[in-house]
Amino acid sequence: MEVEQLTGNLLQGLVLGAVYGMATMGLSLIFGVLRIVNVGHGAFIMVGAFITLWLFNAFGINPLLAIPFAFMFGMGLGLIFYYAAIRKLRNAPELATLLVTFSFGILLEEVVKFIFGSEFRGYNWIVGKVNLGVTVLPMSKMYACFGSALVALLLYLWFNKTRAGVAMRSVVQDSEGARVCGVNVGGVYAFSFALGIGLTVVSGVMLTMFIPVGINPYMGGGYTLKAFVIAVLGGLSSPYGAFFGGLIFGLIENGSYTLFALIPGVEPFAMTRFLSFAMLLIILLIKPTGLLSTK
Amino acid sequence: MPLLKLENVTKRFGGLIAVNRVNLEIKAGQFIGIVGPNGSGKTTLFNIVNGVFFPEEGKVIFEDQNITILPPYKRAPLGIARTFQIPRPFCGATVRENIAVGAMFGTHGRYVNVDESLEIADNTIKRVGLRKHRDKPAGILTPVEKKLMEIARALAMKPKLLLMDEAMAGMHPNDIDRMVDFIKKIATEEKIAIVAMVEHIMRALLGMAEKIIVLHHGAKLVDAPTKEALEDPKVVEVYLGKNTKK
Amino acid sequence: MKKKLIKFYPLIPVFTVYILLFFIGKNVPGMWQLVAMLLFYCALGQAFNIFLGMTGYVDFGYVAFMGVGTYGMALAITRLASIEELGIGIIVAGFALALLMSTLLSLAVGAVALRLRGAYFAIATIGVNEGLRFLIEGARIWNGSEGLIFVSDINNILGRDTADALMTFWADVMVLVIAALAAVVTLYYMRSKIGYALTALREDEDAAKVMGINVTKYKIIAFITSSCFAGLIGAASWALKTPYVFPPEVFEIQYTIEAIIIVLLGGAGTLLGPVAGGLIYGISKYYLAVYVPGFQLLIFAPIIIVIITLFPEGILGMLKNRFQNTGLAHFII
Numbered sequence: 001m002e003v004e005q006l007t008g009n010l011l012q013g014l015v016l017g018a019v020y021g022m023a024t025m026g027l028s029l030i031f032g033v034l035r036i037v038n039v040g041h042g043a044f045i046m047v048g049a050f051i052t053l054w055l056f057n058a059f060g061i062n063p064l065l066a067i068p069f070a071f072m073f074g075m076g077l078g079l080i081f082y083y084a085a086i087r088k089l090r091n092a093p094e095l096a097t098l099l100v101t102f103s104f105g106i107l108l109e110e111v112v113k114f115i116f117g118s119e120f121r122g123y124n125w126i127v128g129k130v131n132l133g134v135t136v137l138p139m140s141k142m143y144a145c146f147g148s149a150l151v152a153l154l155l156y157l158w159f160n161k162t163r164a165g166v167a168m169r170s171v172v173q174d175s176e177g178a179r180v181c182g183v184n185v186g187g188v189y190a191f192s193f194a195l196g197i198g199l200t201v202v203s204g205v206m207l208t209m210f211i212p213v214g215i216n217p218y219m220g221g222g223y224t225l226k227a228f229v230i231a232v233l234g235g236l237s238s239p240y241g242a243f244f245g246g247l248i249f250g251l252i253e254n255g256s257y258t259l260f261a262l263i264p265g266v267e268p269f270a271m272t273r274f275l276s277f278a279m280l281l282i283i284l285l286i287k288p289t290g291l292l293s294t295k
Numbered sequence: 296m297p298l299l300k301l302e303n304v305t306k307r308f309g310g311l312i313a314v315n316r317v318n319l320e321i322k323a324g325q326f327i328g329i330v331g332p333n334g335s336g337k338t339t340l341f342n343i344v345n346g347v348f349f350p351e352e353g354k355v356i357f358e359d360q361n362i363t364i365l366p367p368y369k370r371a372p373l374g375i376a377r378t379f380q381i382p383r384p385f386c387g388a389t390v391r392e393n394i395a396v397g398a399m400f401g402t403h404g405r406y407v408n409v410d411e412s413l414e415i416a417d418n419t420i421k422r423v424g425l426r427k428h429r430d431k432p433a434g435i436l437t438p439v440e441k442k443l444m445e446i447a448r449a450l451a452m453k454p455k456l457l458l459m460d461e462a463m464a465g466m467h468p469n470d471i472d473r474m475v476d477f478i479k480k481i482a483t484e485e486k487i488a489i490v491a492m493v494e495h496i497m498r499a500l501l502g503m504a505e506k507i508i509v510l511h512h513g514a515k516l517v518d519a520p521t522k523e524a525l526e527d528p529k530v531v532e533v534y535l536g537k538n539t540k541k
Numbered sequence: 542m543k544k545k546l547i548k549f550y551p552l553i554p555v556f557t558v559y560i561l562l563f564f565i566g567k568n569v570p571g572m573w574q575l576v577a578m579l580l581f582y583c584a585l586g587q588a589f590n591i592f593l594g595m596t597g598y599v600d601f602g603y604v605a606f607m608g609v610g611t612y613g614m615a616l617a618i619t620r621l622a623s624i625e626e627l628g629i630g631i632i633v634a635g636f637a638l639a640l641l642m643s644t645l646l647s648l649a650v651g652a653v654a655l656r657l658r659g660a661y662f663a664i665a666t667i668g669v670n671e672g673l674r675f676l677i678e679g680a681r682i683w684n685g686s687e688g689l690i691f692v693s694d695i696n697n698i699l700g701r702d703t704a705d706a707l708m709t710f711w712a713d714v715m716v717l718v719i720a721a722l723a724a725v726v727t728l729y730y731m732r733s734k735i736g737y738a739l740t741a742l743r744e745d746e747d748a749a750k751v752m753g754i755n756v757t758k759y760k761i762i763a764f765i766t767s768s769c770f771a772g773l774i775g776a777a778s779w780a781l782k783t784p785y786v787f788p789p790e791v792f793e794i795q796y797t798i799e800a801i802i803i804v805l806l807g808g809a810g811t812l813l814g815p816v817a818g819g820l821i822y823g824i825s826k827y828y829l830a831v832y833v834p835g836f837q838l839l840i841f842a843p844i845i846i847v848i849i850t851l852f853p854e855g856i857l858g859m860l861k862n863r864f865q866n867t868g869l870a871h872f873i874i
């Protein structure tokens with residue numbers, strides 16, 4: 001019985017993990033290319049959630065169709081923020097970029113609060129359920145999972161098969177070298193930041209497909225912290241590393257919750273969070289290039 | 296007793312052998328020119344001597360003490376100072392503070408307090424001719440001034456061995472002359488051993504060197520007194536260019 | 542002799558601000574609350590500056606040290622409440638415990654996390670802060686998520702009147718003393734080898750090593766000093782002013798951010814900067830809350846973005862350039 005419950009939970013964890021992974025790819029991409037930690041990451045996820053909510057509730061638009069819209073919106077947002085501030089902070093100390101990206105987050109939260117208010121909202125998209133043997137999942141969650149995997153795959157192909165993608169990778173590896181080889185490094189920075197934000201906003205759509213309730217302007221904070229752990233699992237500067245980091249994180253989160261619940265005298269929810277941050281520290285100290293790297 | 300001795304030192308970066316089984320001896324007070332094409336391992340060799348990298352094989356011995364894996368901050372007070380190929384001033388600090396830092400932490404064998412090191416800095420600044428920049432942040436100096444400041448910072452440490460990784464390709468000829476003159480000056484005035492990297496454009500410096508070391512693909516190709524080295528066909532080929540008349 | 546004294550000139554503006562604040566708060570009716578808040582922000586800025594400003598390392602989990610300091614005071618009071626003879630001594634014990642706990646935590650974090658640089662260090666410290674919070678909640682340490690409430694303990698030991706005076710007045714005076722102490726320590730560091738070493742490693746850590754600087758040693762010195770001050774601020778301003786402690790509140794990342802804003806706004810690595818930053822931040826926060834309640838952050842966030850992008854050196858950086866080579870330069874560092 002308990003074993004069955006655990007496998008069920010693990011499976012759920014894997015499905016959620018794919019979404020988590022996707023929700024971290026933008027963070028890793030931006031760090032990989034620009035060496036900037038987007039501390040306002042979660043707020044961009046929140047924006048994606050509100051886009052989905054608004055399109056669904058106001059126009060009845062299918063959340064899947066919200067994806068391209070969220071992506072374009074995110075890219076635009078990214079470009080605005082890049083040219084408004086990030087570009088001038090290219091060589092600024094960590095401190096400045098951390099504070100500015102955090103302020104982006106606050107700004108978005110407050111604007112969304114101004115427009116939509118701060119109460120918790122949700123939407124109700126009914127597309128049936130699917131029986132996976134050990135557990136039953138709503139179809140919407142499966143869409144979120146496969147949608148995320150598809151985005152990850154597309155990004156992978158784009159990085160490896162297109163000229164622009166290869167140019168971007170060369171900047172990640174060695175920005176000076178890339179500049180010498182004629183890559184327009186400034187353009188790559190702007191585009192990467194925009195793409196990173198676009199992906200993050202899209203992940204907000206995926207996350208609401210998974211959890212269509214609890215949408216409010218301040219929902220992002222928790223995701224920022226999770227994304228840090230996931231990004232570190234995946235090596236911080238690799239978007240696909242982040243995707244697999246998300247899968248691992250989803251498994252650990254759901255698995256350990258089930259296990260901690262068996263221990264008397266502890267609060268399983270808090271212990272799960274504790275475990276994830278303990279993991280973050282251990283990995284940063286013993287293998288800062290991430291679990292998956294061979295280096 | 297040689298001041299510095301390298302025994303069979305090898306340093307790899309992944310598959311690349313940047314420094315390959317180098318043996319070397321430097322005596323106190325010697326001026327040595329080190330030459331070699333781009334990527335031949337000159338900077339890496341300096342990095343091994345002052346502890347930025349530890350070699351995979353071989354030993355680094357300074358005044359009979361094995362310092363192969365001594366961290367860099369412990370080597371400076373033994374009397375090893377250096378300048379960087381691309382200057383690395385502490386940009387936000389003033390020129391005076393930069394130089395004082397050298398005296399404060401790098402002085403051999405004795406405690407130097409803040410006031411004394413500022414005094415040393417002032418004296419050194421006069422010698423390198425940076426007096427009018429004394430209280431400016433080092434970050435706003437011109438490239439030559441940064442180089443001069445770095446040398447001053449190293450000299451303020453009163454080192455026994457000074458490693459000068461002075462690449463000047465791309466600099467204005469007047470600036471190069473100024474640097475060459477300055478290096479000549481300190482080589483004659485100071486009683487310290489100097490290992491200086493000498494590019495084509497600073498060839499004037501070679502005349503001063505007691506011996507010349509040629510690195511090629513990380514290995515020591517030539518290690519001979521200056522006169523002999525300049526006649527060695529390998530030096531002519533690697534360093535002076537094939538069509539240079541002897 | 543004169544030269545010796547000049548070294549202390551920069552403390553004059555700092556202390557003037559603190560004394561003025563104290564007298565305004567004491568004598569203008571209704572002002573103490575604002576003054577207390579300003580003192581808190583100035584103290585926070587000065588304390589954080591010793592690490593953040595002087596080393597350039599971003600401790601994103603700085604609030605954790607305020608958190609354990611708060612717990613230190615709370616634990617001392619709740620555990621020793623039965624010993625009536627202690628009287629006001631219990632507060633001393635509280636500060637001692639706060640100091641001890643923040644020192645231990647900073648030693649542990651410093652020894653491991655300070656090996657990381659840049660963004661990796663910042664993320665690791667966020668991990669420490671959140672991890673600690675959830676460990677306390679999850680493993681039900683120190684009463685877990687229910688927290689510790691000790692108003693009645695303070696009342697019992699000190700008597701109602703003294704307890705009230707402590708919470709509404711003396712706690713803030715203690716914050717003022719801590720802020721002043723932090724200023725003295727900052728100036729001492731700046732004028733000693735420690736300050737030179739920190740400047741060097743902030744600008745270029747590898748070059749600093751080559752100059753003979755034991756960078757780990759100096760980073761740890763700055764980290765522990767800064768963390769201890771955070772612990773003291775937590776004990777005085779949080780535990781004594783509001784005698785309860787809940788994990789989500791004392792590990793709230795927002796305070797770290799506020800501290801960063803104050804330091805950057807005023808000028809990182811300067812003495813007067815964090816005071817100026819604390820005043821400006823505190824005053825704007827207070828009046829924005831009065832005049833545009835609910836919209837403070839909406840107004841504040843873009844301002845921060847603009848200031849950081851356009852004036853990365855902070856207010857002090859600008860003042861320093863302005864008054865360079867004038868007599869005022871001795872006072873402004």
Ligand SMILES: Nc1ncnc2c1ncn2[C@@H]1O[C@H](COP(=O)(O)OP(=O)(O)OP(=O)(O)O)[C@@H](O)[C@H]1O
Pocket residue numbers: 308311312313331332333334335336337338339340380462
């Ligand atoms: N930190 C490093 N990581 C990897 N490879 C390195 C590193 N430093 C140097 N190398 C490699 O080691 C080799 C020797 O480099 P080094 O900088 O010592 O040469 P150099 O003689 O100083 O050249 P230059 O005249 O251009 O300054 C080069 O192939 C270089 O790419």
Ligand SMILES: [Mg+2]
Pocket residue numbers: 337338339380460
């Ligand atoms: Mg070199």
